[in-house]
Amino acid sequence: xxxxxxxxxxxxxxxxxxxxxxxxxxxxxxxxxxxxxxxxxxxxxxxxxxxxxxxxxxxxxxxxxxxxxxxxxxxxxxxxxxxxxxxxxxxxxxxxxxxxxxxxxxxxxxxxxxxxxxxxxxxxxxxxxxxxxxxxxxxxxxxxxxxxxxxxxxxxxxxxxxxxxxxxxxxxxxxxxxxxxxxxxxxxxxxxxxxxxxxxxxxxxxxxxxxxxxxxxxxxxxxxxxxxxxxxxx
Amino acid sequence: xxxxxxxxxxxxxxxxxxxxxxxxxxxxxxxxxxxxxxxxxxxxxxxxxxxxxxxxxxxxxxxxxxxxxxxxxxxxxxxxxxxxxxxxxxxxxxxxxxxxxxxxxxxxxxxxxxxxxxxxxxxxxxxxxxxxxxxxxxxxxxxxxxxxxxxxxxxxxxxxxxxxxxxxxxxxxxxxxxxxxxxxxxxxxxxxxxxxxxxxxxxxxxxxxxxxxxxxxxxxxxxxxxxxxxxxxx
DNA sequence: GTAAAGTTAGACGCCATTGTCTAAAACGTC
DNA sequence: GACGTTTTAGACAATGGCGTCTAACTTTAC
Numbered sequence: 001x002x003x004x005x006x007x008x009x010x011x012x013x014x015x016x017x018x019x020x021x022x023x024x025x026x027x028x029x030x031x032x033x034x035x036x037x038x039x040x041x042x043x044x045x046x047x048x049x050x051x052x053x054x055x056x057x058x059x060x061x062x063x064x065x066x067x068x069x070x071x072x073x074x075x076x077x078x079x080x081x082x083x084x085x086x087x088x089x090x091x092x093x094x095x096x097x098x099x100x101x102x103x104x105x106x107x108x109x110x111x112x113x114x115x116x117x118x119x120x121x122x123x124x125x126x127x128x129x130x131x132x133x134x135x136x137x138x139x140x141x142x143x144x145x146x147x148x149x150x151x152x153x154x155x156x157x158x159x160x161x162x163x164x165x166x167x168x169x170x171x172x173x174x175x176x177x178x179x180x181x182x183x184x185x186x187x188x189x190x191x192x193x194x195x196x197x198x199x200x201x202x203x204x205x206x207x208x209x210x211x212x213x214x215x216x217x218x219x220x221x222x223x224x225x226x227x228x229x230x231x232x233x234x
Numbered sequence: 235x236x237x238x239x240x241x242x243x244x245x246x247x248x249x250x251x252x253x254x255x256x257x258x259x260x261x262x263x264x265x266x267x268x269x270x271x272x273x274x275x276x277x278x279x280x281x282x283x284x285x286x287x288x289x290x291x292x293x294x295x296x297x298x299x300x301x302x303x304x305x306x307x308x309x310x311x312x313x314x315x316x317x318x319x320x321x322x323x324x325x326x327x328x329x330x331x332x333x334x335x336x337x338x339x340x341x342x343x344x345x346x347x348x349x350x351x352x353x354x355x356x357x358x359x360x361x362x363x364x365x366x367x368x369x370x371x372x373x374x375x376x377x378x379x380x381x382x383x384x385x386x387x388x389x390x391x392x393x394x395x396x397x398x399x400x401x402x403x404x405x406x407x408x409x410x411x412x413x414x415x416x417x418x419x420x421x422x423x424x425x426x427x428x429x430x431x432x433x434x435x436x437x438x439x440x441x442x443x444x445x446x447x448x449x450x451x452x453x454x455x456x457x458x459x460x461x462x463x464x465x466x467x468x
Numbered sequence: 469g470t471a472a473a474g475t476t477a478g479a480c481g482c483c484a485t486t487g488t489c490t491a492a493a494a495c496g497t498c
Numbered sequence: 499g500a501c502g503t504t505t506t507a508g509a510c511a512a513t514g515g516c517g518t519c520t521a522a523c524t525t526t527a528c
Contacts, residue, residue, distance in 0.1 A: 004253075019474075038362060041274030043515060054476045059517065123424070124361050130425055137425075145421060172440050175417040175463060183413035184406065187379060190357070191364055206406050213448040253504080277485060288506045293487065 023061055025051045030072045035121045038128045073136055075123065080118040080144050087112050088148070089157045095164040098216075099208055102103065106181045106204035113148075115200070120192055129160055149174045156215075165215045173215060182205035236358045257295055258421045259285045269355045272362045273303055303403045307359065307370055316351040321346050322382070329398040330387050332440055332450075340438035347382075347428055348416065358426070383408045390449075399449045407449060414441035 009012045029051030033042045042107040044065060058205045062068035087108050091103035113119055122140060152174035167173045180207035188195050195203070263285030267276045278299060279330070282289040296302035321342050326335035347353055356374060364371045386408035394401045401407045418437035422429050 022475085036365065038272045038274060040272060044517085045515075055516095056477085056518090057475060060474080064517070065515095101275070126424055127358050127426070128362055131270065141421065141425070143333055147319075169440075172418065172444075175420070176414055176440070176444055179413040179417035180410055181419065183409040186413065187375065190360055191375070192361070204409070206403075210448045214444045215447075255479070256505085278487085279485080289486095290488090290507085291505060294504080299485095 019061075022051075022053060022059045023055060025059055026053060026061060026068070027072055027075050029053075030068055031076055031117075031121055034072060034183065035071060035124055038116075039065075039132070039160050044068075069129075070133070070136060071140055073122075073133075074142075076121050077140050078145070080122060081115065081147070083116075083118070084113050084148060088151050088155075091152075095162065098159075098164060099212055102211070103201075103204045103208045106177075106207055107200050110185065110195075110204065111197075111200055115185065115189065115195055120189075123189070124192070148178065152177060164217065166217055176214075177207070177211055180211055183207060183209065239463065256287060256291060257284075260287060260292055260302070261306055261309050263287075264302055264357055265310055265351075268303060268306060269358055273299075273366070295406070303363075304367070304370060306365075307374075310352045310355050311374050311377070314356060315381070317350075317352070318347050318378065318382060322385050322389075325386075329393065329396065332393075332398060333446055336445070337435075337438045337442045340411075340441055341434050342428075343396060343412075344415055344419065344438065345431075345434055348421065349423065349434070353357060354423075354426055357423070382412065386411060398451065400451055401449050403411075404412075410448075411445055414445055 026047070030042075030047045033047045033050060037043075037046075042065075044055055044058055048058055051058075058068065061118075062071055087105075090108060091105055092098065122144065126137045126140065151169060153170040154172050156165060156167055156177070157170045159165045160170070166171075181204060182189060184206055185195055185199070188199075260281070264276075264281045266298075267281045267284060269275075273282075278289055278292055281302075282292055285292075292302065296305055298364045321339075324342060325333065325339055356378065360371045360374065378403055383405060387404040390399060390407050390411070391404045394404070399407075415438060416423060418440055419429055419433070422433075
């Protein structure tokens with residue numbers, strides 16, 4: 001039997017690139033179909049059609065449906081983790097104009113990590129297939145939301161140490177920051193919709209406004225800032 | 235062809251009760267299996283086995299798989315809406331000891347509407363099959379989370395009118411109250427777990443504490459209340 | 469150009485599931 | 499006990515998806 005899983009090491013240039021393109025095309029198509037139909041509802045034929053690839057090619061690259069599913073989840077997880085890390089590195093370091101900077105950060109977080117393709121995929125699939133593949137999504141839980149809370153907690157601790165914020169429990173504050181950021185988007189997140197930039201901005205501003213009322217220095221009242229914005233329709 | 239869908243009107247006493255019991259047994263079993271496996275993954279045979287009923291009986295009561303699914307969703311939705319209404323009616327009316335009363339309310343809300351069987355079922359199924367049955371879950375969206383936000387908004391408005399709270403946008407505050415209440419439970423909610431009473435209490439207390447710091451009257455500082463509680467492990 | 473590898477379309481067996489049908493059994497009423 | 503209804507178990511055809519196989523085709527390396 002030929003070793004179909006690791007032929008790339010023996011290939012040169014163009015073939016590898018061609019194979020690689022096929023693999024990515026399959027992964028993207030499979031993510032799309034798995035996300036829409038779930039594992040049981042997704043058919044290899046549909047994935048092949050979406051990927052513009054023959055069914056046999058899928059079986060050549062990924063031995064069976066379950067292997068493909070695991071590969072898709074890991075691929076999306078890696079992208080999502082990289083994006084999360086990247087966004088976390090933009091957390092406002094100094095406290096000038098904290099409200100605006102925190103708002104912009106919340107927009108980035110929601111837009112690139114929560115409401116994007118990969119975020120939707122992972123949230124949906126964790127709910128749908130989480131019990132069937134506990135080990136698979138356990139790592140997501142730790143590297144995704146777990147890392148997010150831990151990192152945010154540390155960042156808020158730094159701001160509290162500087163005296164910019166007054167926080168009792170940093171972990172609680174981190175979770176509440178994320179929760180507040182999603183408060184206005186919950187329905188859209190649940191239904192799988194994608195918020196507009198304007199909605200993202202409103203949601204973030206409402207969240208940060210309330211967050212700072214709860215955790216900002218009592219004496220640091222800002223003047224002239226816009227009042228809380230109207231609710232998002234729907 | 236016999237009219238199998240409405241035989242109950244012609245039946246008397248015991249037979250009707252027997253049929254009714256079968257129907258409920260089927261609905262419960264189907265809810266369980268649909269929730270675990272999704273629509274595509276659920277098999278009628280498994281539902282029949284869980285319900286301790288023959289497969290044919292299911293087809294007698296509900297013409298086909300999809301009819302059964304719709305009936306299950308409507309059944310769960312009705313129960314969930316009734317429970318939500320019931321919990322909303324316990325919203326603290328007077329402002330004595332507002333923090334404790336709001337906390338107890340948040341516990342009731344999370345325990346009986348969000349983290350219970352029906353809540354889990356609806357959240358999961360809305361994500362899994364929402365796109366396939368938009369009309370079905372549209373009504374849930376309006377009667378469930380929609381009603382919750384609207385009702386809470388009005389209740390907070392009353393407290394604000396009395397001067398107990400200081401709120402700019404009542405709808406935003408309502409959504410943030412719910413979001414804060416779920417902040418510490420997000421992971422458990424996503425994974426389908428059930429929090430303990432202690433965890434529910436902690437989560438609610440953290441949420442209300444922050445909520446009141448943001449929306450409580452600035453002069454109404456409470457004395458001797460416990461500080462924010464430690465994070466929930468996990 | 470040739471050879472090796474990857475890709476494709478299609479046919480195929482296999483299995484699970486849906487939904488129907490039938491005859492027998494259980495249940496409740498009279 | 500007789501009767502009508504419901505329930506049951508099992509057989510049944512039809513469907514559709516998975517995974518394999520083959521023979522032809524395309525791409526790439528040399």
